[in-house]
Amino acid sequence: MALLRGMGRTLGRMTGRPVAYLDKDADDPQMPLARAAAAAGDWPALRALLEASSESGNRTALVWAIADTQGVEQWIGRAIEAEPASAMPRLVGGFRQITWGWEARTSLRAQHVSREQFRTFHERLQQGEEWLYEAAELEPRWSAPWYGLLVTGRGLQVGPEIARRRFEATVRRYPQHLGAHDQRLQQVCEKWGGSHEEMHAFAREAVFGAPAGTMLGGLVAEAHIEQWLHLDGGEDDAYMRLPEVRESLHAAAEHSYRHPEFVRGRSWASLLNAFAMAFSLAGDREAARECFELTEGRVTESPWNYLDNDPVAAYRKQRSAAGR
Known part of the structure; x- marks a missing residue:
């Protein structure tokens, strides 16, 4: 992983973009140690x-x-x-x-x-x-x-x-347990017996009820992606390009990663990848490009696996489309 990050810096100077790689362990050196000990x-x-x-x-x-x-x-x-x-x-x-x-x-x-x-x-x-x-x-x-x-x-x-x-x-x-909020979002979405309205209401309340600069901001992007997944072809893209969807994404971005109080927590790459995909689907190239730059080439499996079995390939394709 260290070698890959070094390659990313070198190629970044040559191409203007870092190498995209699957950030499975959040660059945590304890993760492979835990897996090895578990296997043994x-x-x-x-x-x-x-x-x-x-x-x-x-x-x-x-x-x-x-x-x-x-x-x-x-x-x-x-x-x-x-x-x-x-x-x-x-x-x-x-x-x-x-x-x-x-x-x-x-x-x-x-x-x-x-x-x-x-x-x-x-x-x-x-x-x-x-x-x-x-x-x-x-x-x-x-x-x-x-x-x-x-x-x-x-x-x-x-x-x-x-x-x-x-x-x-x-x-x-x-209070700001990211995993618990992600699970609750799934619980109240339509495919698990909830509704789109309940899902979006939960995301908004969680994000804007939290202090400015919250890591929970990605819930709004995830909720829109969930509804996009639920819709049929054609309706899905039309939904993501609605002005109110873009507005809600920007509002959540301002309250989370764009806010001066934002501090990158452990799952910062997941948050930015969710916004990158949501803005890409919404056709907002400038906002998507901002997110791709902030990810520094770190790709999280979700939500890109909704677009391609190879999350890195999906990330690269949308990053190119955003002009990054």
Whole structure:
């Protein structure tokens, strides 16, 4: 990654643009360490990494990286049994059940998922809920277990009231929790039983109810992209080019990454990539170009994977179209 960034600086001087690369780990050197230890089943090393991190730092990202590693389900149960008073292995186990559950379900639409796949999916999420609730009881100040329960709840379709309570429990502990807000946005969008109106209202309230310079600004862009995805061909592009859509994107940009109080948090690249795609779809080349410049070539998988299976290729295409 360091070599790639160096190439980006060199080629940037030659071409006026940095090399685009998939920024999977937010340039966090602990992420590959966590994956390697997870693959090796080295729980003591993982515990040390997690205990040295914080919820407002990179702990949740490390937990997701561990949970995405194949084979964790084979040894995490033993770690949980060996530490009956510890929340950390239960947190990891709960998140692994989430990713393992979705591996069984796949990303296909519900009508293409078999009954057996759904049964396995629900069983794994239910086990995840059990461990996450235990973690929440052992560490009542932690937001991460409640964040995980937001994800399991969506898969298990716990209903709007329980989903709302889990979101509120998360943000009471961590008011500007990006992951929790992203999950809540999904929960209230039309494809998960909500509506476009509810989704946009939530995004606006979350963004403009937060202090100026908030990292939550990308919620407005994500909401417009969600509605764009829902619409048929032709209607989708027409929607994104509506004057009110552009106006709302600019308002959110002014309240977030354009504001003097904005400080790049861990997920700054995700925020700017979401705005870059939204402004590109809206036909606002100048605003899109500004976002592409600010990303410094760092590409996040979402939302570009909606345009192409290769997010970097989609990013490059839209960046070129914006004249960057």
